[in-house]
Amino acid sequence: MWRRVVSLPPLLSSSNSRRLNQVIQHSQFVLLRFLSVKFWRDSVTLFNPQVQVAYGFNASQVFSTQAEEGVSGARRKPFVTFVLGGPGSGKGTQCTRIVNTFGFTHLNVGDLLRKEIYSDSENGSMILDTIKEGKIVSSEVTVKLIKNSIEANENSRILVDGFPRSEENRIAYERVVGVEPDIVLFFDCPKEEMVKRVLNRNEGRIDDNIDTVKERLTMFSELNLPVIKHYSKKGKLHKIDGTGTEDEIFERVLPIFAALR
Numbered sequence: 001m002w003r004r005v006v007s008l009p010p011l012l013s014s015s016n017s018r019r020l021n022q023v024i025q026h027s028q029f030v031l032l033r034f035l036s037v038k039f040w041r042d043s044v045t046l047f048n049p050q051v052q053v054a055y056g057f058n059a060s061q062v063f064s065t066q067a068e069e070g071v072s073g074a075r076r077k078p079f080v081t082f083v084l085g086g087p088g089s090g091k092g093t094q095c096t097r098i099v100n101t102f103g104f105t106h107l108n109v110g111d112l113l114r115k116e117i118y119s120d121s122e123n124g125s126m127i128l129d130t131i132k133e134g135k136i137v138s139s140e141v142t143v144k145l146i147k148n149s150i151e152a153n154e155n156s157r158i159l160v161d162g163f164p165r166s167e168e169n170r171i172a173y174e175r176v177v178g179v180e181p182d183i184v185l186f187f188d189c190p191k192e193e194m195v196k197r198v199l200n201r202n203e204g205r206i207d208d209n210i211d212t213v214k215e216r217l218t219m220f221s222e223l224n225l226p227v228i229k230h231y232s233k234k235g236k237l238h239k240i241d242g243t244g245t246e247d248e249i250f251e252r253v254l255p256i257f258a259a260l261r
Ligand SMILES: Nc1ncnc2c1ncn2[C@@H]1O[C@H](COP(=O)(O)OP(=O)(O)OP(=O)(O)O)[C@@H](O)[C@H]1O
Pocket: 085, 086, 087, 088, 089, 090, 091, 092, 093, 094, 110, 162, 197, 198, 200, 201, 202, 242, 243, 244, 245, 246, 249
């Protein structure tokens, strides 16, 4: 029986078998080409900033392996809180407490700008002059610094302290980053109290002097209050009484974040 099977005529002649091999090889080539073109197209799409904004992700989110990943494996959109208030109203002080209690990352925009002054950046001297005068640095510079910090940050809870300082800041952020903040805190404090706190701060800041503080207060009324009104209309604003002790103020902050847990 074995011999009979062996002696059966081959199913394909040798020329047909060669032809079949050629067909298989060609199909493999076509399939590989299709897969590599598709991979290339997908990569280009993923890295296209317009697509990233439209779908609310960026490359670092797509490829993140950190604990921020949700069930789907995609990194969650960060929960962004803007922290506003006049000079010395206690933004930085309360941010430190929110960080310690709720695990947020604190992006202090004034600090980001001050770092630029000492990092030999091309904008260093312009930033120094603007801070000395108590004016607002151009959004082109500030928004880039914030965007880079948010992207480099692995935490999905972010406090952006001291931003936006103007409608120009706000609109530039929304255009470049593509999303609005989730909530906005506003520490409301009387001018005399803010001036007293700034002049007692004693941290060697070049803008902690009476002339610069007066200008910063003018900037706050003229440019920052419209931003606060905007977020109030949008239902995102949490106005907090910024008077009293640090503990008393934090007692007013606590329920805002506790409710989000
Ligand atoms: N409730 C408070 N009572 C008294 N002093 C306070 C209170 N909160 C903060 N301070 C002090 O006031 C000064 C200004 O506070 P902080 O730096 O937090 O203000 P800020 O809003 O971040 O100001 P800036 O916009 O100038 O950075 C600091 O020296 C801080 O220790």
